[in-house]
Amino acid sequence: MAQLAGVRARWRTEALGEFFCPGCGGDRNYRRQGGRRWLRLLGLPVLPVGDAGTTLQCTACRARYGLDALERPTSGNLLAMLRTAQYAVVLAVLAAGGTSRGAREAALGVVHEAGHSDLDEPQILAALAAMTAADEELGELYGCGSGLAVELHTALEPLAPHLAEPGRERLLTQGAWIALADGPYRPAEQEALRAAGRCLNLSAGRIEATLVAAARTPHS
Ligand SMILES: [Zn+2]
Incomplete structure (x- = not known):
């Protein structure tokens, strides 16, 4: 039954994409739509009465969200x-502490746990060599270790706002296990881990506590 009179928005799809739907709690497709409000008489739009703004409509639950819903990364x-x-x-930890057998094995464990099941030890060592070579070139321009520092900033900083503190500490702990695989922390390893912790937006106190905790309960 059509209402006698009312105001309803009409939407026009401008773009399609994928987002993390807050309603569904998962990755879904969205329609980005611009809308105008229309006065309707007997179900017919007769007069535009204003802008309804731009929204994202989840194609699964059909709820509408503001464009800020795009700020959250998809689970993927x-x-x-x-x-x-x-x-x-x-x-970063391998570059700082060297590639003893223990460190290589611990590194491979973390890399595989991270889902890079296709990577093997020679590939990791090749990536390390390429990065170290690039670092020497950059080092002449910007100072020692700058290539590695840039790498850490690029990889960690975008992630930090989206990961709760235990998750960020876990990342640091994994790095610590590699450093500890061939004995106590070396000063260079501690420096690399502290730099990683700072990029992860952990406080100096949390970084030290995480490193001490990792040393107390070695990974096996
Ligand atoms: Zn949804």
Whole structure:
């Protein structure tokens, strides 16, 4: 039954995409739609009465959200960011502490746990060598270790706002296990881990506590 009179928005789809739907709690497709409000008489739009703004409509639950819903990464994007971050921490710790057998094995464990099941030890060592070579070139321009620092910033900082503190500490702990695989922390390893912790937006206190805790309960 059509209402006698009312105001309803009419929407026009401008773009399609994927987002994390707050209503569904998962990755869904959305329609980005611009809308205008129309005065309707007997169910017919007769007069535009204003702008309804731009919204994202979830194609699954059909609820509408503001464009700020796009600020949250999809679960798929978050997973990819997490893997990139784990790999960057692994390479930074190996670059700082050397590639003893224990460290290589611990590194491979973290990389595989991160879902890079296709990566093997020679590939990790090749990535490390490429990064170290690039670092030497950059080092002449910007100072020692700057390439690694840039790598850590690029990989960790975008992730930090989307990961709760225990998750960020877990990333640091994984790096610590690699450093500890061949004995106590070396000063360079501690520096690399602290740099990673800062990129993850952990306080100096949380960083030290995490490193001490990792040393107390070694990973096996
Ligand atoms: Zn939804």
